[in-house]
Amino acid sequence: MKTIRIRKFTLLSLFFISLVPWVFLVTAHVINTKTFSFDPTDSQQANLKQTARLIEANMKNWTDQAWQMQFSAYLQEQDVEAEIVSAAGEVIFQSNAAGERRFTISEQFSLVEDGNVTARVVVYQQNSRAIQLIAAFAGFLLALFLIGLAMRRWIITPLEQLSFNARRLADGDFEVELPSSRMKEIADVRDGFQVMVRGLTESFRKQIELEEERRFVIAAVAHDLRTPLFALRGYLDGLEQGVARSPEQISKYVAVCKEKSAQLDHLVEELFTFTKTDYRESPLQRKLVDFGQVCKQAVDTITPQARQRDVSILVKEAEASCSVLGDAHLLERALTNMLDNAVRHSPQNGKIVIEYEQIAGNVSFTFRDEGMGFTAEELQHVFAPLYRGEESRNRATGGVGLGLTIARRIMEEHGGELHVANHPDGGAVLSGRIPAASE
Numbered sequence: 409m410k411t412i413r414i415r416k417f418t419l420l421s422l423f424f425i426s427l428v429p430w431v432f433l434v435t436a437h438v439i440n441t442k443t444f445s446f447d448p449t450d451s452q453q454a455n456l457k458q459t460a461r462l463i464e465a466n467m468k469n470w471t472d473q474a475w476q477m478q479f480s481a482y483l484q485e486q487d488v489e490a491e492i493v494s495a496a497g498e499v500i501f502q503s504n505a506a507g508e509r510r511f512t513i514s515e516q517f518s519l520v521e522d523g524n525v526t527a528r529v530v531v532y533q534q535n536s537r538a539i540q541l542i543a544a545f546a547g548f549l550l551a552l553f554l555i556g557l558a559m560r561r562w563i564i565t566p567l568e569q570l571s572f573n574a575r576r577l578a579d580g581d582f583e584v585e586l587p588s589s590r591m592k593e594i595a596d597v598r599d600g601f602q603v604m605v606r607g608l609t610e611s612f613r614k615q616i617e618l619e620e621e622r623r624f625v626i627a628a629v630a631h632d633l634r635t636p637l638f639a640l641r642g643y644l645d646g647l648e649q650g651v652a653r654s655p656e657q658i659s660k661y662v663a664v665c666k667e668k669s670a671q672l673d674h675l676v677e678e679l680f681t682f683t684k685t686d687y688r689e690s691p692l693q694r695k696l697v698d699f700g701q702v703c704k705q706a707v708d709t710i711t712p713q714a715r716q717r718d719v720s721i722l723v724k725e726a727e728a729s730c731s732v733l734g735d736a737h738l739l740e741r742a743l744t745n746m747l748d749n750a751v752r753h754s755p756q757n758g759k760i761v762i763e764y765e766q767i768a769g770n771v772s773f774t775f776r777d778e779g780m781g782f783t784a785e786e787l788q789h790v791f792a793p794l795y796r797g798e799e800s801r802n803r804a805t806g807g808v809g810l811g812l813t814i815a816r817r818i819m820e821e822h823g824g825e826l827h828v829a830n831h832p833d834g835g836a837v838l839s840g841r842i843p844a845a846s847e
Contacts, residue, residue, distance in 0.1 A: 411592040414563070421558075425551045432547030436540045455486050456515050459531050463492065464519060467526070470500045489532035495525050562589045570601060582609045621792075633675065636668040643668075679810065696845055697739060699730040699764060699771050706743035707762070710751060719754045721747070726765040731845040734822045739842075742818040742826075745811035746775050746838050753779035753836065770824075770841040781830040790828050791816050812838075 412420075462479065469475035470492055483490055483503050492501040515531045566589040573584040584605060586598045643661045646652055652661045707721050714721055732739070750760045754777045764773035782790060791813055816826040824842035831837045 411590050411595045413592045414594075417558075417562075417591065421555045425548065425555060428551035429544040429547040432550075433540045433544035436543035455488055456531055459483070459486065459488055459490060460515070460517065460529070463490065463529050467519065467521075470527075476501055491530045491532070493528045493530075495527060500527065562591050563594060566591075566594050566598065570597065573601070577605065577608070582612065633672070636671045636675075640665055640668040640672075693735050694733040695736065697732050697734055697736045699732050699739075699773075699842070700725055702736055702739045703743055703762060703764060703773075705740050706747055709740070709744050710747040713748070714751045714760075717751060717754065718757045719751050719760060720758075721760045721762065724761065724763040728766060730764060730766045730771045732771055732822070732842045733845045734842065738818045739822070742815040745815040746826075749811050750775055750777040750779075750836070750838070753777055755779060766844050769844055769846075771844050772841045773839065775838040776831055776835055778835045781834060781836045782828060787828060787830075791826075 462482070463470075466475060466479075479490075479501070480503055489503040490501065491499065491503070493499055517529055518525050519527045519529060566587050569587050573586060576584055582605060586601060589595050589598060643664050647658065647661050647665075652658045703723060707723060711721065747760070747762075754760060758778040760778075761776045762773070764771060766772075812826075812828070819826045819840050819842065822842050824840055826838065826840035829837045829839065
């Protein structure tokens with residue numbers, strides 16, 4: 409829709425209000441007089457002069473009834489009215505319609521005899537401009553009505569709707585629609601209002617999702633904490649009550665307690681790291697980091713766990729040095745989490761292959777295992793906090809559902825990204841990139 413500015417609309421409105429009455433006046437004048445001239449016509453002027461001469465020439469007959477009737481007939485034929493008043497103010501003659509004069513023009517003159525005013529004569533003639541003035545006034549009213557209608561539709565109504573919908577929006581109702589307007593300023597406000605509504609709607613939707621996620625996280629954490637705590641308490645009660653009496657039983661109970669406490673420690677550490685990546689108070693400390701060295705440290709960290717499952721880790725190093733700007737500790741944590749996920753889902757005697765190289769200003773990397781890979785559902789939710797593919801949510805793989813979430817957030821904080829996929833030959837593939845450090 410084409411729009412105009414309010415200032416331009418105001419000027420056009422003033423011009424329209426001035427033009428329409430003038431058009432109506434000229435049109436009515438042309439229809440009534442068949443001419444564009446606004447001066448009195450020659451016939452009107454001749455009638456006035458002729459009437460004046462008749463009155464002046466018949467001063468002695470003013471009171472004559474016959475003359476008055478004859479003169480009245482003449483006035484009616486000429487569409488003229490007349491009134492003769494004596495010097496004392498007495499009405500000597502008055503045409504029949506003289507008492508109801510409307511829209512007339514008059515010519516007044518006095519008759520003087522021997523230096524004294526003998527009478528005052530007023531001649532009335534139909535005013536041909538009255539109709540034009542009425543037409544002009546009607547045009548003025550029509551122009552005001554049309555301008556008021558336009559203002560109502562394009563200015564007042566949209567502003568009223570803005571006010572009404574702003575109150576609806578304050579009450580939490582985001583299903584608002586605003587009327588269009590040809591005024592550019594109001595149209596801009598309307599567009600801005602709609603952008604704000606869309607932003608608030610999206611923000612409200614995300615808030616609901618975050619609230620649902622928060623509730624899920626709290627419930628999942630409570631579940632994950634309760635399971636090892638329940639087992640830990642049971643075995644400690646067994647030790648306290650003397651259920652385990654032999655050294656072998658005591659050693660077994662102690663080992664289980666240590667395992668459960670390690671699970672608790674791992675869960676709390678994961679939650680702490682997850683919280684730090686979500687609510688970082690200080691900016692990321694970026695330093696020049698060798699990605700290959702970080703990858704080696706992550707492999708060293710996860711190697712004991714891999715040996716327990718007879719999983720081998722093969723690192724295909726890049727030919728050139730791959731340096732990035734970032735936090736070495738956080739990057740190592742991200743790579744360790746990815747390796748931990750790969751080891752937990754690798755079969756016995758499986759193999760994990762790590763590759764990285766610098767391509768087009770980025771350090772790209774891939775982590776491939778020989779496990780079962782991801783299901784279609786897992787590919788959609790694998791980065792969701794506390795999500796685990798096992799429906800029973802058991803501890804068979806030892807995960808807490810935060811490792812890949814943390815890894816992805818760390819990569820995003822460094823300006824990179826992390827993706828998951830399945831390899832055509834089987835197994836899961838974690839791939840991503842981090843901007844390389846410029847020379």
